[in-house]
Ligand SMILES: O=C(O)CCC(=O)C(=O)O
């Protein structure tokens with residue numbers, strides 16, 4: 039679970055989580071207490087994701103972008119903090135087993151050019167997990 043305390047002073051100058059895309063196939067995000075803060079980048083603008091009752095936010099991650107040769111694009115996102123309310127969320131990162139490799143799926147690529155290399159999951163994911 040990620041806990042974002044309320045930030046009464048300087049909330050417009052700090053972020054809960056800096057801009058990033060997820061190293062996953064898909065990420066399911068449950069905004070437990072329905073406090074907004076998650077934003078996605080669309081056409082160079084940050085767009086708030088409004089929490090919906092009984093719904094999860096679903097992020098396309100880096101590995102799904104690779105697998106689909108860019109047909110599904112990962113989403114850059116960040117989390118802002120709220121001046122008055124704390125926020126709680128749970129992110130479930132779904133990714134292939136660490137000893138697997140992921141590259142553009144030939145059934146999806148067809149006659150197109152492969153835009154991505156095939157990468158071992160652990161080689162991409164481990165450095166990021168180690169730095170957190
Ligand atoms: O707290 C959220 O809504 C999203 C958190 C997030 O982006 C992440 O854990 O990668």
Ligand SMILES: [Fe+2]
Nearest residue numbers: 058059060115
């Ligand atoms: Fe994320």
